[in-house]
Amino acid sequence: MSEDEELLEVENLRKWFELRKGLFSSPLYVKAVDGVSFKLKKGEAISLVGESGSGKTTLGKTILRLYEPTGGTIKIKGRDITHLKSNELMWYRRETALIEQDPYGALPSFFSIHRILEEPLIIHKFGNAEERRKRVREVLEEVRLTPIEDFAPKYPHMLSGGQLQRVAIARALTLRPELVVADEPVSMLDASVRIEILNLLRELQEKRKISFIYITHDLTTTKYFSEKLFIMYAGKIVEIGDMLKVVHNPLHPYTEALLKAIPDPDPRNREILRDVPPGEPPNLVNPPSGCRFHPRCPYKMDICQKEEPPVFEPENGRFVLCWLHAKK
């Protein structure tokens, strides 16, 4: 497959969670992901940024089919996997992987590092014992847990947080996946080791031509990871664009607010009040009508509360869900 081909195509994807329903009332839904569309090329890395409760984790997990979508389609290499059953999904599981936030909880404490890394190979019936050992050594080397002889027999409690996250990354890579979703992979690590892990992920992504979705609430770290930025708010992707363009010239008022809220280390900060919108993200059971950001938006117009904005493309390659950018 050529470099430019789409690996992943997501169309109007929805994931609603049903709340407990009363005997006579109709059920309520938390619309965690509500109409998301985007494409991802082979070997492309993107950062998906949103605040807690924006649906970014749900989107990641739905794409990996760890959740059953409520609506829309997910296609990988042109093949529709939206509603495949779990026994038909084994091949998809081999080609995708998830790296989670908490390395302390993600690894079974009763397995050695070698066994943790061998487990996916066993489950997917990869090679014989010798080939498996070789692959485990390979990935340990890739995440630089060396000397391998020292690390392979150890158990998770003997490693530091940064080392554990390396093991979690190694495990995600053992089956050579084409698509990796990393959900806040560094937010539980100390500031001094975060950059090290992000650099490692980036390096592996480039070397192995992995399509990578980096999910985070921390905009400052995304710049070092991907060229493309997806901004999510209240279950929708509200802006897509090149990292530097979005950071220096945000199109969506929410992106603008998010950027304004982030302090760089500067002693002058203490003299200023930040110009950020009041209020907090909406309840996703009953989101606001029209544009979901309109109750907090400083540029609110009449149309914003009445009609949901479609996707506009005011510049080539930049997409935004906001009426401000409607063609006049």
Place this chain on the structure above:
Amino acid sequence: MTDTILQSRNLKLYYATRKGVVKAVNNVSFDLQKGESLALVGESGCGKSSLAKAIIRLLPRNIATYTGEVLLEGQDIMKLSDTQFRRQIRWKRISMVFQGAMNSLNPVLKIGYQVAEPLLIHEELDKKEAKKRAVEALRIVGIHESFVERYPFELSGGMKQRTVIAMALVTNPDILILDEPTSALDVITQANIMNLLKKLKKEMQLSYIFITHDIGLSSELADKVAVMYAGEIQEVADADTFYAKPAHPYSQKLMASVPTLRTEKKPEFIPGAPPSLVNPPSGCKFHPRCPSAFDRCSKENPPVFDLGSGHLVKCWWYAK
């Protein structure tokens, strides 16, 4: 001129654990001026929360050592008995907003009552008076009177955090200790809370001790910065000096590891991991990770060197 409101001298807080003695706070000294905010910065496990607990004297049971001086306007409050400390100091003079406190609000009590409770207990006010003061405290943090009768589940995260700040302020303390006051909040909500803290500081002449792991965030409040590593304060400097030219190799490295939004700087990482506080390295605690360490660093723990105008550094590079 400003007056010194709080001074800590050689404060030590050690915990006894099964693995050995944890030296969480080791010989910590600093000064806090009236109306000043001191940012206490460090990575997780460096002892910054323990230092806060040592100051406000809310300690776990497994204390091995708790010594040193804490002077509040010249009075050594370490010499007070627990009862005296509870009656005279805690909450009345020094308050604290605990990390994650917004999730510790009592779910079955109305927030007005929860804010008024310190007054009922510490100042023995009658209910009517206490409620009046609680409404006032909530108003100051930007919560409308109509919320007094509501329960925590009816509030958003930012409002819960405001409630917790109101609780700490309702007794009119001089010093407010803020332990990661925005760590569970979204960035926009965080910016709103930081705006509130800046306003309160100005209007009420409060002194803050602001504990955070985030150097970017610390610059939102800090007049002065103290960097903590392995239970010790490694550097103290006023904010302008610190952010322009940190002196300690650890401060420099920490600053270099911060990803920034608006500059092209490429962040670096610090090799290795923070040390165990049970068996810390000999000499300077940072020497195993320090790029400029030399012989002496691994042998002797450096004293504090004064670089002038209150800029203190604990590093052998600055020995005359």
